[in-house]
Amino acid sequence: MTTQSNTTQQSTAIGALVLAIVSLFVPLLGLVAAIIALVMISKVTDEEQLGLKTATKVIAWISIALEVVFVIFAFFGVISFFYI
Numbered sequence: 676m677t678t679q680s681n682t683t684q685q686s687t688a689i690g691a692l693v694l695a696i697v698s699l700f701v702p703l704l705g706l707v708a709a710i711i712a713l714v715m716i717s718k719v720t721d722e723e724q725l726g727l728k729t730a731t732k733v734i735a736w737i738s739i740a741l742e743v744v745f746v747i748f749a750f751f752g753v754i755s756f757f758y759i
Contacts, residue, residue, distance in 0.1 A: 684719050688727040691715035695734040702745065709738040 694712035698705035716731040 681721060681723070684721040684724060685727075687715055688719045688721075688724040688731065691719070692727055692731045692734070695731045695738060698735065698738040699741070703742070705738055706742040709735040709742070 691712040694708045694715065698708035698712065701708065712731055712735045716728050716735075719728055
């Protein structure tokens with residue numbers, strides 16, 4: 676690959692990793708950030724960025740799972756508030 680393409684792929688991978696990390700700490704909007712991170716990292720094809728790709732995917736999926744659990748707990752919390 677050329678230097679420009681390699682630099683672009685590295686920047687994309689780092690940006691996706693930052694979004695994945697931010698998605699852990701921002702409620703609800705973190706779900707959107709995690710999905711964007713997964714889309715961004717899927718476009719990185721450089722083999723040198725394999726570690727960043729793996730870390731981004733793991734963090735983004737953990738964030739998505741935590742968001743789903745948060746929404747489920749919030750839903751049941753609201754229901755139990757009105758029916759108890």
